[in-house]
Amino acid sequence: MGYPENVLARDEHVVLHRHPHWKRLLGPALVLLVATALAAFGAGWVNQTDWDVNAKRIIFGVIAALWLVLVGWLSIWPFLTWWTTHFVITDRRVMFRHGLLTRSGIDIPLARINSVEFKHGVLDRMLRTGTLIIESASQDPLEFYDIPRVEQVHSLLYHEVFDTLDSEESPS
Missing domain, CATH: 2.30.29.30 (Pleckstrin-homology domain (PH domain)/Phosphotyrosine-binding domain (PTB))
Structure with missing residues (x-):
């Protein structure tokens, strides 16, 4: 560019x-991987339970919202800051x-x-x-x-x- x-x-x-050097993106990439793995693990665990379908949907929504906030704040924002420097x-x-x-x-x-x-x-x-x-x-x-x-x-x-x-x- x-x-x-x-x-x-x-x-x-x-x-x-x-x-800036790509080393600034190592932490955000690690956060992306860990947050995605934890969200997938949590969603898989919730899916295995015998809970009500509506309760599962709410918990999936909470997991997705937490994932989105973490990834947006700690991965996407640092990448965009790097890209615009x-x-x-x-x-x-x-x-x-x-x-x-x-x-x-x-x-x-x-x-x-x-x-x-x-x-x-x-x-x-x-x-x-x-x-x-x-x-x-x-x-x-x-x-x-x-x-x-x-x-x-x-x-x-x-x-x-x-x-x-x-x-x-x-x-x-």
Whole structure:
């Protein structure tokens, strides 16, 4: 899925577009599996009882409602939040957008970036992800968590900043 072109300036080109790393979806996927297994077990147990048909229907409805609330809140919502989180590098700026109902974001012009760092622990290194830290001229450092292939992104962003500074300093 490409980043929407309507947020780009004229002649601005996307160099990199990433969602957070898929590791953010492991917990929601586990919740989906466990909640589904428990709901199926509960429905199977209720089905084996000698209860009245109407009582069984009510209990099936309660099980389905609980499953829907759990899965919606702990699986679907985190997935949609992941899907609507964008880390974008263009030839002019770094953009970060997130949020499903309430959107927020930040843009950092490449010319204003002072330093770019990354950090990742052992698990992050195995999963090829990490935290990207961008320090700009007027702000405290900004940390962007769970950036896939953070070392490549770091290198790419460094080169984009360097190219931007070179093009501003050299006479046209």
